[in-house]
Structure formats: structure tokens, C-alpha cells
Amino acid sequence: MTTTATRFDGRLLTPGDPGYDTARTVWNAMIDRRPRLIVQAAGVADVVAAVRLARDLDLEIGVRCGGHNAAGFAVPEDGLMIDLTRMGGVRVDPVRRRARVQGGALLGALDRASQAYGLATTAGNVSHTGVGGLTLGGGMGWLARQYGLACDNVVSYTLVTAEGEVVKAGRAENPDLFWGLRGGGGNFGVVTEFEFALHHAGTRTLVAEFDFRAEDAVPVIERWRDLNAVAPRQATFTAEVGGGPRGPIATLGFVWVGDPEQGARLLPAIRALGRPVASRVTTPSYLELQRRNDSTGGHAYRRYAKGHYLRSFPASAIEAFLLRGGADLSDSPYLPGVDLQAHGGAIDDVPQADAAFSHRGTMFEFGAGCRWSDAAEDAARMEAARAAGAALEPYASGVYVNMLAADELAEGRRGVRRAYTAGKLARLTAVKTAYDPENVFHLNQNIRPAR
């Protein structure tokens, strides 16, 4: 088969074509790769044809949904990129409370379609992130403590395999594949449709943020941590540390999804944590909440981040969190922003064995991230984020597969071993061997098939 013999309902782009550069541009501006072919798939048949074409031409495959993977897995150098962005549709059945979401949809499309009926399901915190990559890795969001991770809410997947066949996976149909898809990333094929369960989450929220001077913050964060342990599921506790004009600030609070009046009952306890220097309490709609981080999480910056899951957060870890990898609180202009988001609640109701996702029982997810524009700063910025990550590593129980940095994945299988327990990695390997024995889908957090 030659390129010209393959017909697509969508578009086939080659270098120089209008739209080629836009299609290969992803969220992290450090990624600058040039695929030989880009298939902008219009439907399942195009995805099947693209997989077969790539295999016939022996081209590496990259799969693009929202393009947010920081390592840029979606864009294969000199390979074939399957660009799903034209497959961004969402159909909601409000009676059955189900959403059928095409494989290239962004979170904003899922949220908008669901909220039209007062419904929602767990989705991440930035609306221009892709449903595809986020859900396949697990999918954390403000509703997870009420309804589980995004992957816990997927009822079925439709997938194009490495052989170019269309298969479905659900609890009753291909259950091993279903298990693997719930946390195992893009290893098993191209998901053309996710079927999600939706919930009556309402449309209202409350966001509380209290700023404390970082130098006084260790006991404050200890009390915040203890309050988190008994917080209602509607509340997701948040913490971040960043530089400010008056010195480093620790911002502690929570995001509440549900009746804001109920959420406001938590405010006195947060206020009593210490002596805040500033505070903000807002009541955005759910859709506003979901777009709230869109500009700080925006495109066109160079990006690097390190992450960990933490099952406990002792005082020594709090001190390291506040230092952000520096020697003192305001050590360097390059110190990254660091943050925590609480897990628990419904995430932990799901039995450990139920899905490939391996880190139930997490107290907080930690992230250290930076963004910058000047390539000359690359090494210093990345080193600073790595130092912040290294400072928390002694307390880590693992890592979110979607937070793995490219260099961590390059270190043999260390990154993937941190993302999955040994038992789950063995089962993922068996599923990979069954569905993709030649490792056609390897531009991802790769599970290698057994030889």
C-alpha cells in the first residue's frame, strides 16, 4: 500500500501542507518534531486506515488527543501521527446518564455537554486537556473524591488495535483489555470512543484559598493535612507554594463541588489554621471552575514537571515542600511552583485489583512544575524542578503515569515501575502481549510486551 492509495475522510498532511505546523504543535513548546505524515482522522475508518498505513510503511505511530503529554508522545519524529482532534464530539444521554465521547475530545467538550443537564463526571482541572490521555492514565479531577477517577467512570471503550481491528472493552467484553485500559495509558491501541457514566453533580462550587507566609507554614500545613483526613468528599484539599512580592507564600484551601453553603461550613476551620495574610473565597459555576486554570496551564511555554504520590505527609516532608528544592525559602529565581491535591474518598472505594491504576490509598499528589520561554534557561529550570522532586522522593509511594517526565521514562523502566505495582505491571505486560505483541504503540509510557 502506498500513501496515495489510502483515502481518508479526514485529511492527510505532509510537511509544507497548510495546517501541518499547527497539527504538530503540542502543549509543551519544547517539543518540535516533524512527522512524515499526519492523518487528521474523521472517524473510526480513518483510524483503522492510518494504523494499517503506518504499519505498511514501517512508521512509528504517535496518537494525539489534547496534545498535553509533556514528553510530546503524540508527535513522532519522521513517523505517522494519528491526530484525533477532528474526533472531538460528545453525545449525552441524560436519561441513562451516559456520555459517548470521541477519542479526540477535550475535557471542556465533555463538561459542557454534560452540564447542559446538570450532569458531570470526573475530568481534570484544565479544560483544554484531552479526555484521551488523561482518562487512559487514570484521570484526577475535582469530582474524583465523590465519583472516583475518570477511568473508574468509563463503562466501555471502543479501540482500534495494532492489527487495525475494532474491538470493544467493558466489564463483560474483553475484560482484561478493559482492566488494562483503566490506567494503562495508550499502550493497547487507539481509543475512538469512551462511554462514561455521568452523575448529578449539580452546577455549583466553592473555592477557598488562604495565603500564609511560607516561613510560618509548617504547623499550619500540619493542621491542614489533619483536616483533610476528615473532610467531606465534596472537598478536595489543595496547597501550593510559590514566590510572591512579599516573599514565598503557601496557599492552602479546598475546592468544593456541590452546594456552596455547605462548603462554606468548612471555612472557619481553614481560617483557624493560622494567621492568613490574604484569603479568597469564590463560588464559580462548575464550568467556570473547570476553566479556572486554563490560562496558567496555557500553551506555548516551555514546560517541565516532576511528580509523586504521597501516602503520608510528615513535618519533614512539609519542610521539603516549602523549600521547593532550594537551600532556603527564596533560594533561586528558578524555584518551581509546587502543589498538592488530595486523593481519597471514592478513589479508594474501588478495590485495588479492579483496574491497572496502581495508587489508590494516596493522601496527596505532589507536583513541581515550571514554565518559561527562553531556551537558554532550559537546563536551570529543569534542574530546579528535579531538585524539588528529589526533595520529596523519600516520601513518595509512586508516581502518576501521566506525570512521568521524558527523562524519567528514558531511565530504563524505572518510571513505569514507579507508576505501577509489580503485580499490575506483570498483568499489563500480559494484556500488552495479547493485544500489541510487536509493540506498535510504543510512543507512550511503554509497557513492553513479553518476548
Ligand code: FAD
Ligand atoms: P496527548 O499528548 O494528546 O496524548 C498523550 C498520550 O495519551 C498519547 O501519546 C497516547 O499515548 C495517549 N492517547 C491520547 N488519546 C488517546 C486515544 N484516544 N487513544 C489511545 N491513546 C491515546 N491529569 C489529571 O489526571 N488531572 C488533571 O487535572 C490534569 N491537569 C493537567 C493540566 C495540564 C495543563 C496538563 C498539561 C496536563 C494535565 N494533566 C492532568 C496530565 C494529563 O492527564 C496528561 O498530560 C495527558 O497525557 C493529557 O492527555 P492529552 O490527550 O491531552 O495528551
